[in-house]
Amino acid sequence: MAPRRPLERALLSVIQQTYLAGASTRTVDALAETVGVPGTNPAVVDAEASDWDRRVDAFRHRRLRDVYPYLLLFERAALVREAGEAQPATMVVAVAVTESGNREVVSLTIRSAGTVTMFWETFLHDLKDRGLDRLEVVTSDQLPGLLPALNAVYPGARWQRCRESFITEALATVPPEGRAAVEASLRGAFAEPDAQGAVAAFAGVRARFEFAFPELVAALEAPAGALLTFYQLPRRDRRLVASLNALASLQRELRQSCQVVAIFPHQQALLRLAGTLLQERSDEWVAYPQRLRRRPKGGAVAWAGSASGAAWASKLAA
Numbered sequence: 001m002a003p004r005r006p007l008e009r010a011l012l013s014v015i016q017q018t019y020l021a022g023a024s025t026r027t028v029d030a031l032a033e034t035v036g037v038p039g040t041n042p043a044v045v046d047a048e049a050s051d052w053d054r055r056v057d058a059f060r061h062r063r064l065r066d067v068y069p070y071l072l073l074f075e076r077a078a079l080v081r082e083a084g085e086a087q088p089a090t091m092v093v094a095v096a097v098t099e100s101g102n103r104e105v106v107s108l109t110i111r112s113a114g115t116v117t118m119f120w121e122t123f124l125h126d127l128k129d130r131g132l133d134r135l136e137v138v139t140s141d142q143l144p145g146l147l148p149a150l151n152a153v154y155p156g157a158r159w160q161r162c163r164e165s166f167i168t169e170a171l172a173t174v175p176p177e178g179r180a181a182v183e184a185s186l187r188g189a190f191a192e193p194d195a196q197g198a199v200a201a202f203a204g205v206r207a208r209f210e211f212a213f214p215e216l217v218a219a220l221e222a223p224a225g226a227l228l229t230f231y232q233l234p235r236r237d238r239r240l241v242a243s244l245n246a247l248a249s250l251q252r253e254l255r256q257s258c259q260v261v262a263i264f265p266h267q268q269a270l271l272r273l274a275g276t277l278l279q280e281r282s283d284e285w286v287a288y289p290q291r292l293r294r295r296p297k298g299g300a301v302a303w304a305g306s307a308s309g310a311a312w313a314s315k316l317a318a
Helices: 006-020 026-034 042-060 118-127 146-153 163-171 178-189 195-211 214-220 226-231 234-240 245-261 267-287 299-303 306-317
Strands: 071-083 083-096 104-108 135-141 158-161
Touching: 006 042, 006 245, 006 267, 026 195, 042 267, 071 226, 071 234, 071 245, 083 118, 083 163, 083 267, 104 118, 104 267, 118 146, 118 195, 146 214, 158 163, 158 226, 163 178, 163 226, 178 195, 195 214, 195 226, 226 234, 226 245, 245 267
Parallel strands: 071 135, 135 158
Antiparallel strands: 071 083, 083 104
C-alpha cells in the first residue's frame, strides 16, 4: 500500500535517497529493505525528490498575506552527512500568530555558518520582505545574536524570553528535593496579575531561597524585563507569547521524524522532511484553528515512534 500522507511520502523519499547514497544507518537499511528500496531506479528517486523539494521551497518562500503581531522561534538539531562524516545542523523554525490568535508556520531554514547576528538579520529580513511587517513581540529561548538583529530589522518589536525554558533552567540549579517548592514559587510569580506584582514576587522568591539555593538566586538575578514582556499585551494575548509551550507537540513530532532517518544524506533532504511536516501542520492550523488545542499528543507521527518506524514500514509494505 503506497503512503498517502505527504509526510509519509516525503519520509519515503528521504529513506530512498539515504539508502541509495550509501549513507544510511542500520535502522534506515532495515526500513529500506522493508519498503522495497533496493532495486529502485535512482533516477526516479531523484526526480520524485526534486518534485518534493519544489513544493517545500514554495512553502518556505511564499508571500505572507495576513497580519502577524507575534512570532515564536525555536531551533531543532539534526545530523547531516557532509564529506563522509555526520555533522550537526541546526534548523530554525518560525511560527507566526495572527491577530485572531491562529498560528501559521512562516519560515524554516538551516542556520548557516558565520556570525549569528548576520544570520538572524538575514532571517528576519526575509520574513519582512515576504510580508511580515507589523511584528510586535518575538518569543524564543536565549538565542545568541537574535536581539541585535531584531533591533536592526524590527526596531519597535520586543522580545519575550520563553517562560517555561527559564523555569527549567532555574530548576536545574536546585537539588531534586527542593525543586517542587521552587517551581511552585516561580509559577506563582508568573501568575501575578501585572508586572509590578511579578517583580515583587520574584524578589520574594530570591529572599526565600537565598541561603538554601544560592545558585538559584544567581540565576534569578538576570534582568526580568524580557521574562515579563507578555504583561504589556492585552490579557487575552498573554498566553500566546509567554512561552513556546503551544509548540511542544510540533517540536516533538519534528524530533521524532528526524530520529527515524538519524543522519540525512544532505541538507536538502532534511529540509524536505521537516518542511513537509511543518506545512502539513500549518495547513491544519489554518483550516481548523481550534484543532490545535484538541490534538492528541504525538498523534501526527505515531509511525515514527518506537521501533524506529517499523509499524509504518510494515503498513507501507503490505
